[in-house]
Amino acid sequence: MKRSSVGMVAGAILAVGVVLRVRQFVSMRPLWLDEAMVSLNICLRSFAGLLHPLSLDQSAPIPFLWIEKVATIVGGVNEAALRALPFACGLALLFVFWRLASRLLDPPAALLALSVLAVSPTYIYFSNEVKPYGADALITVLLVLTLLPVLAEPVAPGPWRRLLGAGFVAALTSAPALLVFLGVLTALAAVPAIRNQPEGRRWLVLAALVWGGTFTAVYLAFYRSAATNPYLQLFWSPAFLSPLSHYFPGNIPMAIGRTLRGILLRNRSDIGSGASLILLIPLVPIVMGVLALRRERGTPVALACTVPLLAALAASAVDHYPIETRLMVFAGPLIIILTTAGLYEMSRRVGARYARPVFALAGCALLLVPAATSAAQFLHPPRRDNLHALIQSFLRQRHPGDVVYLFGRSVPGWTFYTTNWKSPDVARLARMGDLVSSTGAAFRNAPSRGRPVLNEGRELAFRYRDWIELVGVPSGTGPSITSRGGQIADSGWAENEARRIRAAGGTDAWLVFTVFRRPLMHQLRSALEAHGGVLISNQFAEKAALLHIRFDSTGVKQGVRRDDPSPQ
DSSP, X not given: OOHHHHHHHHHHHXXXXXXXXXXXXXXXXXXXXXXXXXXXXXXXXOTTGGGSOOSTTOOOOHHHHHHHHHHHHHHOSSHHHHHXXXXXXXXXXXXXXXXXXXXXXXXXXXXXXXXXXXXXXXXHHGGGSSSSHHHHHHHHHHHHHHHHHHHHSTTOHHHHHHHHHHHHHHHHHOTTHHHHXXXXXXXXXXXXXXXSXXXXXXXXXXXXXXXXXXXXXXXXXXXXXXXXXXXHHHHTGGGOOOTTSTTTTXXXXXXXXXXXXXXXXXXXXXXXXXXXXXXXXXXXXXXXXXHHHHHHHOHXXXXXXXXXXXXXXXXXXXXXXXXXXXXXXXXXXXXXXXXXXXXXXXXXXXXXXXXXXXXXXXXXXXXXXXXXXHHXXXXXXXXXXXXXXXXXXXXXXXXXXXEEEEOGGGHHHHHHHHSOTTXXXXXXXXXXXXXXXXXXXXXXXXXXXXXXXXXXXXXXXXXXXXXXXEEOOOOSOSOOSSOSOOSSOOTTHHHHXXXXXXXXXXXXXXXXXXXXXXXXXXXXXXXXXXXXXXXXXXXXXXXXXXXXXXXXXXXXXXXXXXXXXXXX
């Protein structure tokens, strides 16, 4: 292809990628559970407060948190301000990735790689998520891109200084940067002019010391609490590849297959272990891509793109890094480059006559699912937890003295959207966060108690504005050492909660659920009906529900105004 033609096609692809990201950004979907938990930390704490371990079992680099804090000060506490940084990183990633892909791959493969990233539902989504995953991917691409001039001029001080600076910033701003450092350092050590000359060795040692020392300091100060958090270790256990894991060896195809599916196709969790074996098929072009890069661009480049992936697998084998789509987003650009390089290599091996049509067919197959998904999401932007809409409905219909029952996982979103951020109740914000953290009395994702629930949660009732908030006690359906979590609450849970709601004294009770298992809601509703409650209305949004229950003064059932069956 001519250079001008390549530029025009790349420009069109970049435009499509930008439009897809802008569309989701302007749709202003409500914050979901994880975003709400991070956002509560950002909005509640001062800049100095963000230097301490975050509540709600969250973790993020300090520069990310501080920039987010500045965004809320400038733009207010809202979805647009909180997502401005991830959005900017998502747009920047498109252009920086194209620069890297065009330097490592032949034009057809580079254009396919850019197309995969541009229409990837995963990367579009993480351009609009209050999490640092998109920034991690940008840091990865920038590090590898900054490495290339050093490989071209192994002892020139200018490229080395820029690489050292980029690595220092990466150590401060990206948790998985350590895995990328291993790839970059391995690539540098593979260059004879660096390892065989004193000046080259000095630069290499300096890079290792600066990056390793900075990352170690950041880890000890900010990441260690999350890395050693017992709940997070338990939560991520199915994504660890340790031979000692309860899920081994079935978690290997599941974790790796889902990650490749999430990076190359779309990020969905509805897949069984048998089907996950099929998702390992992309390993073939990835291996071919490594060999092709080594032959065309040299061993150091192949190592820079491959070692971070191998390092992640090695870290996972010792329970230090889960292999899961969101945590592997940082390595996604490298996976895309290796995959497209491999497809291009495989198509060339069928012979010159069939190379182009075979590569075109392979490219179309690779793009079909992500392009179709992104097109559908352009028309109907996704929403994970649409609790905000239900809260607005509650605020319109409530009466003074109403009781609001908060299922544990709804607490972060409820707290965020019911807070007056111009004059926030700081004590309430801190209390709510502490209660549903893994060490709190109302931990949102606690495993089974192994015993019946009896007289729990008496202290979890609070007045706020003109209603009473009851924070739900754990249902016992969270993950355990041997289970990812169940559908059935601990014995007595629903009865315990129904008694609490009835004893709160209000005539009307509102039940708020989000990211929940539907049987739990039905169990609680049945228990409330046994206590004289009547379902007045139920409203559902994406992974969220709002039930309005009314009691008569004697606790005896009266008529039912409306009882819409919940959607299947």
